[in-house]
Every structure is written in structure tokens, then in C-alpha cells.
Amino acid sequence: MNIVVCISSVPDTTSKINFTENGSKFDSSGIQFVINPYDEFGLTKAMMLKEKAGGNVRVITVGDALVEPVMRKALAIGADSAIRINANPTDSYFTANEIAIYLKENPADLIIAGRESIDYNSGAVGGMIAEILNLPFVNACNGLEIDGNSAKLCREIEGGKENLSASLPLVIGGQKGLVEESDLRIPNMRGIMQARSKPLMVIEPSSDENLTSSESFEKPAEKSACKLVEIGNEAELVRLLQEEAKVI
Amino acid sequence: MDFKTNENQKMIADMIQQFGKQNITPFVREWDDTQTFPVEVFKKLGELGLMGVLVPTEYGGSAFSYTEYVTAIEQLSILDPSIGLSMAAHNSLCTGHILQFGNEQQKQKWLPKLATAEWIGAWGLTEHNTGSDAGGMSTTAVKDGDEWVINGAKNFITHAISGDIAVVIVRTGEKGDSHGMTTFVVEKGTPGFTSGKKEDKLGMRASETAELVFDNCRVSEENILGNVGDGFIQAMKVLDGGRISIAALGLGIAKGAYQAALQYSKERHQFGQAISKFQAIAFKLADMATEIEAAELLIYNAADKKNRGERMTLEGAMAKYYSSEVAVKVATDAVQVLGGYGYTKDFPVERFYRDSKLCTIGEGTSEIQKLVISKQIIG
Numbered sequence: 001m002n003i004v005v006c007i008s009s010v011p012d013t014t015s016k017i018n019f020t021e022n023g024s025k026f027d028s029s030g031i032q033f034v035i036n037p038y039d040e041f042g043l044t045k046a047m048m049l050k051e052k053a054g055g056n057v058r059v060i061t062v063g064d065a066l067v068e069p070v071m072r073k074a075l076a077i078g079a080d081s082a083i084r085i086n087a088n089p090t091d092s093y094f095t096a097n098e099i100a101i102y103l104k105e106n107p108a109d110l111i112i113a114g115r116e117s118i119d120y121n122s123g124a125v126g127g128m129i130a131e132i133l134n135l136p137f138v139n140a141c142n143g144l145e146i147d148g149n150s151a152k153l154c155r156e157i158e159g160g161k162e163n164l165s166a167s168l169p170l171v172i173g174g175q176k177g178l179v180e181e182s183d184l185r186i187p188n189m190r191g192i193m194q195a196r197s198k199p200l201m202v203i204e205p206s207s208d209e210n211l212t213s214s215e216s217f218e219k220p221a222e223k224s225a226c227k228l229v230e231i232g233n234e235a236e237l238v239r240l241l242q243e244e245a246k247v248i
Numbered sequence: 249m250d251f252k253t254n255e256n257q258k259m260i261a262d263m264i265q266q267f268g269k270q271n272i273t274p275f276v277r278e279w280d281d282t283q284t285f286p287v288e289v290f291k292k293l294g295e296l297g298l299m300g301v302l303v304p305t306e307y308g309g310s311a312f313s314y315t316e317y318v319t320a321i322e323q324l325s326i327l328d329p330s331i332g333l334s335m336a337a338h339n340s341l342c343t344g345h346i347l348q349f350g351n352e353q354q355k356q357k358w359l360p361k362l363a364t365a366e367w368i369g370a371w372g373l374t375e376h377n378t379g380s381d382a383g384g385m386s387t388t389a390v391k392d393g394d395e396w397v398i399n400g401a402k403n404f405i406t407h408a409i410s411g412d413i414a415v416v417i418v419r420t421g422e423k424g425d426s427h428g429m430t431t432f433v434v435e436k437g438t439p440g441f442t443s444g445k446k447e448d449k450l451g452m453r454a455s456e457t458a459e460l461v462f463d464n465c466r467v468s469e470e471n472i473l474g475n476v477g478d479g480f481i482q483a484m485k486v487l488d489g490g491r492i493s494i495a496a497l498g499l500g501i502a503k504g505a506y507q508a509a510l511q512y513s514k515e516r517h518q519f520g521q522a523i524s525k526f527q528a529i530a531f532k533l534a535d536m537a538t539e540i541e542a543a544e545l546l547i548y549n550a551a552d553k554k555n556r557g558e559r560m561t562l563e564g565a566m567a568k569y570y571s572s573e574v575a576v577k578v579a580t581d582a583v584q585v586l587g588g589y590g591y592t593k594d595f596p597v598e599r600f601y602r603d604s605k606l607c608t609i610g611e612g613t614s615e616i617q618k619l620v621i622s623k624q625i626i627g
Binding site: 186 | 266298305
């Protein structure tokens, strides 16, 4: 089976997020980049499917040369090859369109994106790829079994889950459940060494079309200071909850 | 020379931190208290490829250079210096000796098992009465037909009990003759080969140290590494590279202690401010950071020479000497920064303090390093 996993390079979850140039640009200085956690579940699932049924796992991203360490980590974890579309994407459509153009030329049986990337949270790339390629799409996918040409899938819905079936080729937006956290793989020394010699192909983007562009970013307001109420002053606590916090 | 951390080093550091979070950090205190050498963790580190870092891939190793090797030992030692020490002994002494001086058949026989930690390796030079003066060793091997018969004991040997294989240097000629010693590989289970008393140590308590005992132990001629009489010269070369290991171990200890002290000094408030704002503490931290940086540069300089295959006796000894002394000093100061808490086992610095002392003693004391350095510079 031919699998393509879409990888997004995102700030580590413990990063302090800042913006520069009057809130119009993300400040990447001092930020550690990692594989988007939803994508890592997908990559691990892809490795498992390959180990079971054979095939090939490619990882793809749209980004500049700075995202290569994250792609090499994906190779160290076990992907066979990597593709980087050399552009700085500014919206989901651009990313999805570029990946779809690549996939038209180099098709896959299964395309795994994350349900969303943990930086911009738009959660749209997987669905857009499926739309452009006219393929079925299941988002928030937390279970996948493949038997020949057909797939049984599980999707998180409000308050429960939905079981679905579809046929390949197929696009999913993966998340935890596809595999568990304990299944995630630490790249070993051999993997790190091999990652250097696995192909990391750089291709130029086909278009520069963005459908949206961001104007500025805002951070949430700083939390106000904690108010401590002395023991014996419960009436004041009730008043604060009622009048200031307005929760009772 | 470019000392910028390369991408491999970053990935290796990430890998060790990720592995350590689940498999090492929660157990460090217990292993230290109970003097447990965690064999299973050691094997898992082998699966990650950390037990054959320098071994070529055809023998099952990871085929990295000394640069990445330094990072691996340093990062493990930040988590637990005992594990760092065990890793160093396994990689550079036992495995390293076979890699450097074994013939093709011997390498194929032993390296794949060692590089994956399927087998744990020990290395024996020191004896009860001969430490730095290894030339005066009394353990002997006498030829008897196609075999050699070894008698004697090796002391302070890492993995003497849990090890599956030992590389030992023993006397085959006259005392004091630098060509009177030979290296043998002895596998566990060989009749007459046993281990003795386990040492109860000040620090590095999760790294096993014990005695190797040979009582009419018969070993085949095929188990000799290199030629008869080459043992001492080989051992000196192995120790040249080994110094980088202990230097990296010291660097990890210093970094671990420094990070703990830095964090604590920012959190601990006295007289209305964080204690890091007091010059007495701030200057200590400045010294620590500077000395760590200097130690690191000396180590990468020695590693760089080693990677190029150049002679690095001087640079290795300097790195080992300086880094070890820095480890002790930084760990001592870290205890001071943490004050009363630093003296308790609830914080890691007291362990770094105890563990650090090994560095100025093991694989050649600081005094021996100074002897090596002075010989090199005076001629």
C-alpha cells in the first residue's frame, strides 16, 4: 500500500508564543519545532500499516528549508522518503492545492493528514485535498482498518463515535485513537543515521494562490491577579462570585 | 572547526530525553538507594542503538562519530550519571577494544551482540595492587597447548557481575615490560571465570562495580585480541578514546547540576527577591556556565581530532582532566545554591555531588591526566 502522510512543522506545545511587527508576524526565534502531534499519530499508523501489509510511506510538507529537521525526524521514525514543497504557505488552500497537485502526479492509496495542526488550527488541509482530488474524506478519524481495497473507519463525534466504511483511495484527518500515545515511536540511532541517506525531495510550488491572508494576530488578555479570600469572610467570596465572576 | 550542535546531535538529545522521561527519571532515586543496575533499561538503550554508537553498521552499530557519542553520554548523564558511566564503559572500553584491535572473525563474533546490548560488556585492566601502575599487574596467562590459562583478579570493573563478556589485559611476560601483557576476551560461563564482591560506592551506585576472578580459567588462543604482548599498548590507546567518554560524563553531571541550581535560584525567594538576584549566587552561576562552556569546547576539540584519526592524547587528557574537575566543582556549588534542600535526597544535586567524584578518579585520576599532559608538553 502506498501511503502519504502530510506533516506540519509546528511549535513545541510548551513554546511561548509571541508576535512581532505589530502583531502581524509570528516570532519564531527560540522556538523548538516538532512534528504536529496529530500528524505523528498518523505517521505511526502509516508505519504499522506498512509493517503489516507492506508498501511505502512518504511524508510531505509545504514549507521552507527550516522545516527539514522535522522532515528528517519523520524519516528517522521510519518514513521511506520525504517531499518538501518549497514555499511558505499562508493559508490552508495553498497547502492543500500544492499537495493535491503532487498527488495527482504521484498518487497514493491512503493520504493521512492530521485533524488539524496545533499552530493555526484551521483543520482544513485534509478535506481540501480530498475535494480537489475528488476522494472520500473522514476527519477526526480515531480508528482505521484496511482490508484490501476497503477501509473501516471510526470517527469521533459529539458524545460518541461513528463507524464508517469507504474504499481506497481515501483521505483521513487523523488523531489520537488511530494509534495510542504509547505506540508513538522514538527514532533510534540507526533511524537517525539512515534518515541522512533517505531521499528528501524538494519541489517548487506550482502556484502562489492564497485564498485568504492574515491581517494580524492577537494574544489572549493576560490573566488578572488571583484574589484570595480570608477564612471567615465567605460572604465576600459569595459576593465576588456573584457580582464579579458572575458564575452564581 | 564548527562546534555548532548538528542536527544528529539534536535528534539524539531529543531521543534520550523522550526515552528518559518514562524509563529513567522516575527510577533514579530508587536505583541509587538500592544500588540497582537496571539491566532491562540498559538493553532498551541498546535497542535504541546507544550501545554501539561508534560501531560500523555491518557489525550492528550506529556508525556515528565521537561528536554524537559525546552528546549521547552527556544527555544520559544529565538524567542519571550511573547510566552514562555504564554506557561509556560498554561502548568505549569493551566494545571499543574489540572494534579497534579485533580481527574480522572476532569482530563478527562479538560486536553485533555488544552493539545491541544483547550482551553487556566489561573491561579489565586495574587490579587490587595496580591502578595507574598497570604495568605491574599480577594476573597472568600461561600458554598450555592451544589454550591459555588465566589466574588472578581484576578490580573495580564495571559490569563484572551482569556482563556477558569481558576484555581483560593480563600478564604474559615479565613485570614492568610494556610488551609483557596480552588482551583476552573471556565469555561468561567459561569455567574458572567468576565475579567477586560488588563494591558499595559513594556515588554512581546504579552502575555496577565488582571484581572479575580467574581461577585456572582456560581460554582459546582465538580469544586473543591482536598479538601476544600487545595488551598494554592497546589498553593505552583504548584509554586515549575513553577519556572523551569520562569527559562527556563529567559534562553531563555539570550540566545537570547547573540546570537544577539555575532553576532553583530563580524560584527560591529570600529577603523579598529570588536568590538568583543576589550577586553571591549570580556569580556562582556565571562561573558554572563559563566552566561548562570551556569543558564542552575542550571535549569537542578532542572529539574532532579523534574523528579525523589524529593523535589526541594531549587533548583527550586535557578534556578529561578539566571536565572532571568542573563536574565536581559545579556539583559542589549547586549543593551550596540549594542550601539545606541541596543536602537532601529530595533534590538531585546531592546525587550529582556524589556521582561527580568518580570522574576525577575513574579511567585515570586527575593527577594521571596531569602526568600525561605534562609529558606531552615537556617532551
